[in-house]
Amino acid sequence: MIEVWTWPTPNGHKVHIALEELALPYTVVPVNIGKGDQFKPDFLAINPNHRIPAIVDTDGPGGQRVTLFESAAILIYLSEKTGGRLIPSDPIDRYACLQWMMFQMGGVGPMFGQYNHFANYAVAKIPYAIERYGNEVKRLHRVLDKRLTEAEWLAGREYSMADIITFPWIRNPDRRNVDLGDYPHLKRWHDAIAARPAVQRGVAVLAENQRRGPMTDAERDVMFGRTQFEPR
Numbered sequence: 001m002i003e004v005w006t007w008p009t010p011n012g013h014k015v016h017i018a019l020e021e022l023a024l025p026y027t028v029v030p031v032n033i034g035k036g037d038q039f040k041p042d043f044l045a046i047n048p049n050h051r052i053p054a055i056v057d058t059d060g061p062g063g064q065r066v067t068l069f070e071s072a073a074i075l076i077y078l079s080e081k082t083g084g085r086l087i088p089s090d091p092i093d094r095y096a097c098l099q100w101m102m103f104q105m106g107g108v109g110p111m112f113g114q115y116n117h118f119a120n121y122a123v124a125k126i127p128y129a130i131e132r133y134g135n136e137v138k139r140l141h142r143v144l145d146k147r148l149t150e151a152e153w154l155a156g157r158e159y160s161m162a163d164i165i166t167f168p169w170i171r172n173p174d175r176r177n178v179d180l181g182d183y184p185h186l187k188r189w190h191d192a193i194a195a196r197p198a199v200q201r202g203v204a205v206l207a208e209n210q211r212r213g214p215m216t217d218a219e220r221d222v223m224f225g226r227t228q229f230e231p232r
């Protein structure tokens, strides 16, 4: 059985969606990152980087217990656990899939996250930072839109982990001040993924805990304060 230590954020949703698409049984361990659960010893034992998502598979390779953090590593693991599903077997498409997964991990996630921080969470509004990351958000949308003019899916011909890892960052475009109508190919891709029943189940995991309204001072302190630099 796979335990998913998670919270309803884009990085958490990637793993929920992949598990649903693969129809793998799993249990959810909520890690309330606004309350500081990511700093608790049981979670730090799985992820010393104190970020969700992480998994524990009690039935890993050779029946061994496996723990994993970093969402891309988790998605590759889940694919391999199921005989390579959701990562194309054709070598060209396979490398395209890995390439776009890295693009999400190195570009989309960090840049969108920084935009969100400076535009929505930071107490001090720093115009340079908001503009810098806002430009990056738009540039990355353009890169994805262009890719999707030449291929139906990010990896090429089939829906794959590259789409699953990117989709949670493209939904809710209002949070990034983005109009998906400006990126018609990306919108076509988004709408096709959003309609998948497994995706709908994945984004519903822990949805009742999703933040509504502005971040409280206590949450801000946990996420961006001293605790961030002095994990317990």
Ligand SMILES: N[C@@H](CCC(=O)N[C@@H](CS)C(=O)NCC(=O)O)C(=O)O
Residues within 6 Å of the ligand: 009, 010, 011, 012, 033, 038, 050, 051, 052, 053, 069, 070, 071, 072, 105, 109, 222, 223
């Ligand atoms: N590169 C990591 C990023 C994980 C990440 O940033 N998770 C966020 C939620 S989306 C988190 O746990 N934040 C808690 C904190 O900042 O203390 C991954 O892809 O798994």
